[in-house]
Amino acid sequence: MDNSKRKKFRTGLTSILSAILGATIGFLLMFLLDRVLERSPQDVYYPLLGLLFFFASFFVQIILHEAGHLVFGGLSGYRFVSFRIFRLMLVRESGKLRVRRYHIPGTGGQALMMPPEGGKPVPFVLYNLGGVLMNFIVAMLCLLLLLVCGFTSFLPVVVLSTMAASGIFIALTNGIPMEIGGVPNDGKNILVLKKDEYSRHVFWLMLQVNGLQSRGMRLRDMPEAWFSLPQRPRYGSYMHMYAALLRAGWHMDRQELEQATESLELIRPFAPNLATLYRFEWQCEMLFCELMGPRRSEEVEALYTKELQKYIGKCERYQLGKKRLLYAYALLMEKDIAKAERLWGEAQRLAERSPNTGEAKSELDLMLWVKEIASY
Structure with missing residues (x-):
């Protein structure tokens, strides 16, 4: 298999695995809703509403993912430069925060920081892994609340379960080394940086x-x-x-x-x-x-x-x-x-x-x- 065919195979395999992972999480979400919620005449709408909340939770988890890079980057000594979600960017200019518009195809957001002063070697693991850690922490907290508090009404169950499901999905698809939309993810960045000083x-x-x-x-x-x-x-x-x-x-x-x-x-x-x-x-x-x-x-x-x-x-x-x-x-x-x-x-x-x-x-x-x- 030549390089171009190998690349197409990897890209196709990544898409298939992401689809399977998303479908599995979606199925578990629907199963959870069905088992936890009390049955009512309105429950025919629950799957649709659950799906809508699931998509909304993705947006929240993307924000949390980029915020995670900022938090753990800050803990590693990095300094804030910009924070972008889709096409909206918050950037520091002359000591003030301003809103700008910017876009990079294939990316949902980006948190950029200045590396720590004092030269190299520069810490890279926590900064790159920060988004995955934030998604995972929030997802686990949502699951813990869901299991410990024993909610049975629709709103708290659907909010907590969709936040948990989307958080796990984003954590896995960013943490497992791969390319998504032609862009290396956080896990792949860490793998490459660990192997090569240059x-x-x-x-x-x-x-x-x-x-x-x-x-x-x-x-x-x-x-x-x-x-x-x-x-x-x-x-x-x-x-x-x-x-x-x-x-x-x-x-x-x-x-x-x-x-x-x-x-x-x-x-x-x-x-x-x-x-x-x-x-x-x-x-x-x-x-x-x-x-x-x-x-x-x-x-x-x-x-x-x-x-x-x-x-x-x-x-x-x-x-x-x-x-x-x-x-x-x-x-x-x-x-x-x-x-x-x-x-x-x-x-x-x-x-x-x-x-x-x-x-x-x-x-x-x-x-x-x-x-x-x-x-x-």
């Missing part, structure tokens, strides 16, 4: 860069030594791959196109087998370098697939990097000045409310660079 450096670097950018610092102003690539690279590993992406971004912010392209080319042999999210991010940056450089039509077409266009469409309302890519494509490939001007205006408005001010400055400068290239 991956732990990249983990620190990702959080450090995000934290500094949220304060207004640009990639180009950060030490080059942070972005050194491993002596024995494994770009098939998403952590090693992300290091090359960050290195490329550092060069790009300095408008060093050749060096940025070289960093991205290191990933190319491994790109087809990367987690979906990371493969798309590589394609976006590789496509931008191609547009800014040789602009070979066959290479642009190979990178700018329908699948990637769909991904960009989901992200462009929230991510300046995608506006920058669309702007480059409009000016350098389509020669559509009106479309490019519209995208420039959208990018400026997006930059004003960006949760990452350092990145916003870089992206707008890159778009000006695109305009310079187009005018040659």
